[in-house]
Amino acid sequence: MTWFNAKRRRLLLLYLASFILLFWALAPIYWVFVSSISNRIELYARPYKVWFPSEPTLDHYITLFTTGAGYRDGGFSPTAGLMASGMRSSLITSVVSSAIITVIATGAGYVFARMKFRGKQVSFYFLMFMMPLPIWAALISLFFLMTRLNLIDTHLGLILLYVVFSTPLSVWLMSTFIRDIPSEIEDAAFVDGANRWQLLWSIVFPLARPGMIAVFLVALLTAWNNFLLPLIFTRSADVQPLTVVLTLFIGQYEVAWEDMSAAAVLTMLPPFLMALFFQRYLVRGLSMGAVK
Amino acid sequence: MRQRFFTQDRLFIAVILIPLLLFIALLIYVPAVDTFNTSLTNRNLRINRPPEFLAFENYARLLQDDEFWEVTGRSLVVVALVLPIEMTIAFAAALLLNERFPGRAVVRTLAILPWMVPPVVNGFLWGWLLNGEYGALNGLLYQFGLIGEYRSWLRDPNEQLLWVAVVQAWTRFSFPTIVLLAGLQGIPDELYDAARVDGASVWSQLTRITFPLLLPSFAIALVVEFIAAFQIFDVVWTLTAGGSAGGQINPFTRTLMLYNYELVFRDLRVGLGAALSYLILLMSLGVGFIFVRRLYNQGIKE
Numbered sequence: 001m002t003w004f005n006a007k008r009r010r011l012l013l014l015y016l017a018s019f020i021l022l023f024w025a026l027a028p029i030y031w032v033f034v035s036s037i038s039n040r041i042e043l044y045a046r047p048y049k050v051w052f053p054s055e056p057t058l059d060h061y062i063t064l065f066t067t068g069a070g071y072r073d074g075g076f077s078p079t080a081g082l083m084a085s086g087m088r089s090s091l092i093t094s095v096v097s098s099a100i101i102t103v104i105a106t107g108a109g110y111v112f113a114r115m116k117f118r119g120k121q122v123s124f125y126f127l128m129f130m131m132p133l134p135i136w137a138a139l140i141s142l143f144f145l146m147t148r149l150n151l152i153d154t155h156l157g158l159i160l161l162y163v164v165f166s167t168p169l170s171v172w173l174m175s176t177f178i179r180d181i182p183s184e185i186e187d188a189a190f191v192d193g194a195n196r197w198q199l200l201w202s203i204v205f206p207l208a209r210p211g212m213i214a215v216f217l218v219a220l221l222t223a224w225n226n227f228l229l230p231l232i233f234t235r236s237a238d239v240q241p242l243t244v245v246l247t248l249f250i251g252q253y254e255v256a257w258e259d260m261s262a263a264a265v266l267t268m269l270p271p272f273l274m275a276l277f278f279q280r281y282l283v284r285g286l287s288m289g290a291v292k
Numbered sequence: 293m294r295q296r297f298f299t300q301d302r303l304f305i306a307v308i309l310i311p312l313l314l315f316i317a318l319l320i321y322v323p324a325v326d327t328f329n330t331s332l333t334n335r336n337l338r339i340n341r342p343p344e345f346l347a348f349e350n351y352a353r354l355l356q357d358d359e360f361w362e363v364t365g366r367s368l369v370v371v372a373l374v375l376p377i378e379m380t381i382a383f384a385a386a387l388l389l390n391e392r393f394p395g396r397a398v399v400r401t402l403a404i405l406p407w408m409v410p411p412v413v414n415g416f417l418w419g420w421l422l423n424g425e426y427g428a429l430n431g432l433l434y435q436f437g438l439i440g441e442y443r444s445w446l447r448d449p450n451e452q453l454l455w456v457a458v459v460q461a462w463t464r465f466s467f468p469t470i471v472l473l474a475g476l477q478g479i480p481d482e483l484y485d486a487a488r489v490d491g492a493s494v495w496s497q498l499t500r501i502t503f504p505l506l507l508p509s510f511a512i513a514l515v516v517e518f519i520a521a522f523q524i525f526d527v528v529w530t531l532t533a534g535g536s537a538g539g540q541i542n543p544f545t546r547t548l549m550l551y552n553y554e555l556v557f558r559d560l561r562v563g564l565g566a567a568l569s570y571l572i573l574l575m576s577l578g579v580g581f582i583f584v585r586r587l588y589n590q591g592i593k594e
Contacts, residue, residue, distance in 0.1 A: 014393045021385050025403050028462070031428045032417050047442060049431030107308040117305055123313060130320050134523050134576055136552050136569035140562060141323035141330060164319045167312070196304040225410035227526045232557065243412045247530060257420050264413045271408035279401050286407070287470045 029268070035261035036060055043258055060262040083263065085238045086245035093155055093241060094223035097162035101170050101219045102212050104163070109174025109211075110204055114183065131168040139232065146233060153235045161233060162223040170215045173285055177211030178204065214285035217278055221271055221286075242267045331566035338560045350567035359551075360568070364575075366453065367522055367548045373457030374464075374521040375514065381461065382468035382513070387502075389469070390476040407466035415530025418459045422446050449544035452532045456545055459527050464520060468513035475509030476502070518579055523572075525549040548572050 035043055037060070038053040068080040112124060130138070142161075143152075151157030186203055194202075205212070227243045234240045237248070246263055249255055275282060331350055335343035354360045389400050409417065421428050424444030433439040446452055479502065487497050524547055532545040541554050552572065556565035 011393060014388065014391055015395075017384075017388045018395070018399045021388060022399060022402055024381070024462070025406050028417050028421055029405060029409070031421060035420065044426050046426060047431065047434045049428060049435070104312060108312055111305050111308050115301060115305060117302070123309060126313060127316060130316065134549070134569065134572045136549070136556075136565075137327055137573045138320045138323040139327075140556055140566050140569060141326035142319060145319075145323055145326075160319070164316065167316065195300060221408065225412075227410070227412045227529070243410050246412055246416065257423075257426070260416060261420070264416055267413050268409055271410065272405060275404060275408045276401065279404070283404065283470060287467065287474070 032261045032264050032268075035258055036265045038258060040258060060258045061266070064259055064262050064266075082237055082245045082248065083242075083266070086240060086242040087266070089155065089158075089239055090224055090241035090243070093158045093162060094220050096155075097159045097166070097223050098216050098219035100159070100163050101166050102216045104167065105170035105174040105215050106178075106205065106208060106212055107200065108171045109178050109208075110200055112171065112175040113178040114186075127171055128168045130165075135165065135228075143232060152233055153239050155239060157233055158230060158239075158241070161229050162219070162226065165229070166219045166222055170219060173215050173218070174208065174211055177214070178208055181207050210281065213278070214281040217274055217282045218285035221274060221282070224270060327566045328570060330563055331570050333563045335563040335566075336561050343563060346563070350564050351571065354564070354567055354571060360571075363546055363548055363551045366546065367524075369453055370457055370460070370524055370547055371518060371521045373454060374460045375517060377457060378461040378465050378517060379468060379510070379513070381465045382472055385465065385469040386472035386476055389473050403469065404466040406463050409463055411463065411526030412530050414459060414463045415527045418455070418462075419446070419531050422455065446532060452542075452545050456524070456528055456531060457521075459531055460521055460524060463527070464517060468517060471509050471513045472506060475506045479505050515579060519576065522576065522579075523549055525553070 034052060037056040037058065038050065039055065039057055039059075042050040042053055064083050066080060068082065108127075112120065146152050146157055146161075149157075151160065181204075185207070186199055189199055189203055224241075225243065226241075227247075230241050230244045231247075234244065237245070240248075242263075246260075246267060249260055249263060330343075332345060332347055333343035334346050334350070385403060389396060389403070406414075422445040424430070424442060424447065427442070427445070429445065430439070430442040434442065446455060483501050483505075484497060487501060492500065528545050528547055528550055533541050533550060541550055541558075546554070548568075549572075552565055552568050555561050555568060559565075
């Protein structure tokens, strides 16, 4: 009888609810992971599926980098070098753009958070207004502009675009973050004769570090996951990031799902690691201040 | 001293903001204006002729075109399907995560993983789950005796939009969950204590206290998720659009953004596509303005 008291019943209910929530959230991810380490026979078993491979294998990951992703009916899409180059492109463009964004956002965030000046509201609206708007309105002519600047199909072009499109959110995040830092230390340094640049460098940068990490991670995730921009602004395989490379595998024949799954796992892995290790920063950044 | 800082500050602000604003102007606003100019012409990259000025003919043409209304309607259907599914799950998840129990932090961490999945991977992932011949959903339902034989979940055009909505809700539900959870944590416990003393049931506590006090959080989440669902692209592209670049786009899940992509980058009807992008912009403008004003009030104004 004691087993079934109200406290235990409550816990049981909560764990049941947690199970349902996690099943919904994780089952699809679990299946793609299992698909990537199953052998073909087990993976295509039907009607009863094999929910965990009897002999897990890393073959599909190796295939991906050596011969390239296969098609179901044999044959291979020419993807051997694509995975590696896609990873390299994704890494370069997302890391570089996020670093630039973090510096810009910290400077501009400081200006909006701490300083009073004419035109503050106008310039803030000017920055923010592009955020909720469909990017197509700019994208069409931006495409021609980038063509003229010879930035189509380059890493530099992609970096530039990531920076531009991530700027408003990042600036906003940093300004809310810096506003929450008590300003006494800055005031004291001010009285000691420090100028704004010294202030920014030696006081704001160290104190705002958690905010900067959040901004960096959000920008990194956004850039890594981006698809539309590289789809439009890159063409050649050695510039295209992983997200676009992934869609190249899907040709006119049915793909080999085990190879595709391996590619998908590799694409998801960096964001997952970020979420698991830096959840607090990332959630704070991504929820746009809704969570303090 | 004040004077010295005044001029020095102006320089500081100018050095930081002016390049940034110029950069945004050059890469966003100038192209946006240029796109608008293009939308007044019949520019078409497939036909080699100088574009002619048409005034608002492209707009009139779109507004009279059944296809435009069909696509707009479809985007609204996606929104109408996504929001209830997503908000229900998010509300339930937030209520759960607001309770104290051992392991809550782990549940919370794992529950945001779908949000991290690149949208492109998301579409592929669900395409594989829903696969008619070997899909895991078929396997699962079969094993539990819920279906007698495997079926192609994505074949029926009427169901495709529903699945697009489910997949969008799957990847996005973490955001409203977090927003609602923050809202829940802001409700003082005393309110519930008082209600309990007065003998209020759990249900009436939920409808009389929790729900009304959560409305602001719901509003924030709804605006952001409305924009995300209305401008859906990547998920549709990989789940049901049925093609890599250059291919035919499945008409049954052609939403506004896909239609726009198709007009500009496949059909190369740049003028018409530009006009469409401005119509989409107008439709998002209202929601967008509310959004920006909220950001300003919350972030800058003291």
